[in-house]
Amino acid sequence: MIRPCTVVISGKGGTGKTTITSLLIQALIADGERPVLAVDADPNANLHEALGVTVTETLGSMREEAFTKNIPPGMDRTGYIKYRFRRVLTEAEGYDLLAMGRPEGSGCYCFPNALLTECIETIERSYRLVIVDSEAGMEHISRGTIKSPEVLLIVSDPGARGMRTAGRIRDLAESLGLPRDRIFLVVNRDRDDVATTSDIPLIARIPEDPAIGEADLAGAPIVGIPEESPARAAVRDLAGWLIEECARRRK
Numbered sequence: 218m219i220r221p222c223t224v225v226i227s228g229k230g231g232t233g234k235t236t237i238t239s240l241l242i243q244a245l246i247a248d249g250e251r252p253v254l255a256v257d258a259d260p261n262a263n264l265h266e267a268l269g270v271t272v273t274e275t276l277g278s279m280r281e282e283a284f285t286k287n288i289p290p291g292m293d294r295t296g297y298i299k300y301r302f303r304r305v306l307t308e309a310e311g312y313d314l315l316a317m318g319r320p321e322g323s324g325c326y327c328f329p330n331a332l333l334t335e336c337i338e339t340i341e342r343s344y345r346l347v348i349v350d351s352e353a354g355m356e357h358i359s360r361g362t363i364k365s366p367e368v369l370l371i372v373s374d375p376g377a378r379g380m381r382t383a384g385r386i387r388d389l390a391e392s393l394g395l396p397r398d399r400i401f402l403v404v405n406r407d408r409d410d411v412a413t414t415s416d417i418p419l420i421a422r423i424p425e426d427p428a429i430g431e432a433d434l435a436g437a438p439i440v441g442i443p444e445e446s447p448a449r450a451a452v453r454d455l456a457g458w459l460i461e462e463c464a465r466r467r468k
Contacts (some may be wrong), residue, residue, distance in 0.1 A: 222346050222463035223284045223347040223349065223368075224346065224348050224369075224459065225351050225366040225368070225370070226372060227372070228351075228382075228383065228386065229386075232269060232379065233422065235350055235439075236267060236429060236439050240439060240449055241455060241456055241459070242255050242268065242312055243268075244441050244449075244452050245348070245458075246312060247453075248456055248457065248460060250345070251345065251346050252313065252343065253344060254313055254337075255314045255348045255350070256315050256337070256347060256348065257316040258319065258333065258350060260318065262317060262318050264314065264316070264350045265307065267438060267440065268314065268439075269437075270307050270309050272316045273307070274304070274305045275305065276316070277318030284404065290330065313344075315333075318379050319331060366395070367466045368463070368466075369395060369399055369444070370402075370420075371400065371401070372405050373402060373403070373404055374406055375407050375408060380413060380414060383415060384415065384417065400417060401419075404421070405423045406424075406425045407423060408424075420455065420458055421451060421455040423452060424448060424451060425447075426446050428443055428446040428448070
């Protein structure tokens with residue numbers, strides 16, 4: 218049975234987490250690291266748009282009573298969970314996508330969060346990697362929705378303010394029990410004229426890339442940018458590092 222490597226991608230809003238996540242998933246698959254479970258853990262789900270796939274159902278759209286009162290005869294809760302989760306997965310070449318989404322009505326996120334926990338625990342061992350596009354904070358780690366990941370990638374822009382925010386996210390993750398040696402920094406929209414200073418280990422610099430801006434303006438999937446684009450090349454290097462890091466931690 219596969220022992221998956223869980224990677225959480227975090228950072229403040231607007232740093233390009235989803236862009237990096239989508240390109241990283243594609244790069245990992247190209248390197249043979251398949252299947253991948255992609256988890257869009259942000260209620261404002263848009264990872265599917267970056268990947269160019271359609272999501273028809275999210276965890277937030279599931280009704281709690283379906284998992285308590287409406288389980289079909291002859292099926293236990295675990296079996297029903299597996300069945301429903303397989304239906305909510307968006308299947309694509311080399312990966313499956315699970316989207317958190319927003320809960321229906323005015324309810325809280327308690328039930329979707331609980332579902333996400335059960336979902337990952339139930340199906341994660343079918344995958345080599347679990348890549349989580351997290352929301353801006355550390356809520357999913359603090360609530361135990363996503364158990365201690367093997368790798369936390371904090372995405373930041375190169376400026377001093379971004380570095381300070383990355384440091385606060387690192388400190389929060391540590392306070393929640395994540396070992397410091399699992400936390401790494403990715404600088405996005407990197408420019409040669411901006412120096413970055415941080416005590417978080419820097420493992421990737423993703424350069425500014427006009428192709429990403431053009432894709433955004435056109436409403437096109439990020440993964441459709443040219444193979445030779447600077448951002449894609451940098452993310453390929455990041456994927457290579459991540460494969461080695463996950464292999465080391467599996468041992």
